[in-house]
Amino acid sequence: MPREKFSVTLDDVMIERINNFVSKEKSMSGKFNDILRDYFAMLDRAKKEVLHAFTESELNYIYDAFNGTILLPELSFKTLLIAKIEDANKFDRLSEKWNVDMDKFLSELNSLSEFECYAICKIAEEFWSKH
Structure with missing residues (x-):
């Protein structure tokens, strides 16, 4: 999968939360990617479930x-x-x-x-x- 580098500015609270995120990744970039993968997987599953519930x-x-x-x-x-x-x-x-x-x-x-x-x-x- 192609990767693209870009700059993100985070406040101290977000930096601390990312640093404290439990991940096999050690780098900020790796943890950030894990967080986003988790988030989008959860959101996609939740959307599918609620769309069928109503x-x-x-x-x-x-x-x-x-x-x-x-x-x-x-x-x-x-x-x-x-x-x-x-x-x-x-x-x-x-x-x-x-x-x-x-x-x-x-x-x-x-x-x-x-x-x-x-x-x-x-x-x-x-x-x-x-x-």
Whole structure:
């Protein structure tokens, strides 16, 4: 696989976290690659799982609710996702628009892990980046 060199500027916290990451690699570059491989493998698996967990109507509801949303890692993705879904129903009546059973939908969302909620948020962000 071809490799490309590039420069990345990291703050002290990120440097410490990368240095403390358990890896067979000893170099910063090797650890950074391990972290990214792990992250993308986990994200791809989580996306696949959550895409199969929701109906097309529920996914459309999520896309609609996330229109214009900016994701910030300082906020809990689970809290953000559930709040966006609840607010979209309260203010925009998206459950009527997309014919979604809110009790069932919120129960499904509440059963998800923080990372699964992150994956849903990223799916919605990617959807809007293409539209």
